[in-house]
Amino acid sequence: MRADAQRNATRLRVAAAELFQVRGLQVSVKEIARHAGVSHGTLYNLFGSREALIDEVVADLAAVRLGDAARKALACDDPWQGFSGYVGEVCELQATDPALGDVLTRRFPDASRLMAVCDNSYAAAESIIDRARRDGSLRPDFTAADLLFFLASHAPLARSAAASGSDSWRRAVGFMLDGLRASAANPLPADPMTPQEINHLLIEGSTAAAG
Structure with missing residues (x-):
């Protein structure tokens, strides 16, 4: 060059x-x-392409930040604390770091390195969730797809709240986590989406927003 x-x-x-x-x-x-x-x-x-530039600029940083959060959660002796700490840390990234907050939304399927980071993060989330389910602290019907759905829904409002100087997004995370304790579980009215359905929903939503 x-x-x-x-x-x-x-x-x-x-x-x-x-x-x-x-x-x-x-x-x-x-x-x-x-x-x-x-x-x-x-x-x-x-x-x-823009996606290739995203891979150059964001993928490595996202891999480090999300990987660190997952390793911390899996190393925690208390599976519930590991799970809730992981969710809180990822939600804080969504609120305070717009670039990393967008990573887990999977709205850039042509950014291949970034998608690999998302796949690794999803696999780590499955392990974190499975630990807490087996421990009996997390409700048994919660899945990694449910977490991804919540994170995608949470991201834009958390970013807007943080940009206005409010940390009210932490309340939403707190309410959500309290509802996920096994002791609070009640039968749910619908089955969870599959990872493929979530990905399709996120990509379609991004395309509609861009149009």
Whole structure:
């Protein structure tokens, strides 16, 4: 790669990281290119797509942050504390870090590295949930798909609340966790969605919002 192309690639990575940090991963190619001081054609020439740039900028950081949260949860001696701590930490990322908050929504299926991070996070969540279910502290009908549904629903409101200086999103998380204790369980009126159904719902919702 020529020196000028390397400089432009670096500027685009920095610009994308800055905008993703403030506004999440929905930022357009034109906005990223304008912030970097280059044409959006330059972005396409260097990276091929916004999703490829997302992979360059976000995937490694997301893998570290989400991986750390999962390892902490699985290392916790108390399975319920591990589970509730994990949920709280992920929800805090959604509230305070728009880029990482968007990761688990799976709305960028063409960002292959990021999707691999999501797959690993989902597998870790299954292990965290299974520990708490087997311990008898988490209601037995709760699944990783249910957690993903909650996280996708929680993300936009948590971000808006945090941006306005409110930590009211923590109340929603607290209410949800209290309702997930085995002692609070009652029969539910519907079956959980499958991971495939959740993914389809998230991608379709993202497409509708973009349109």
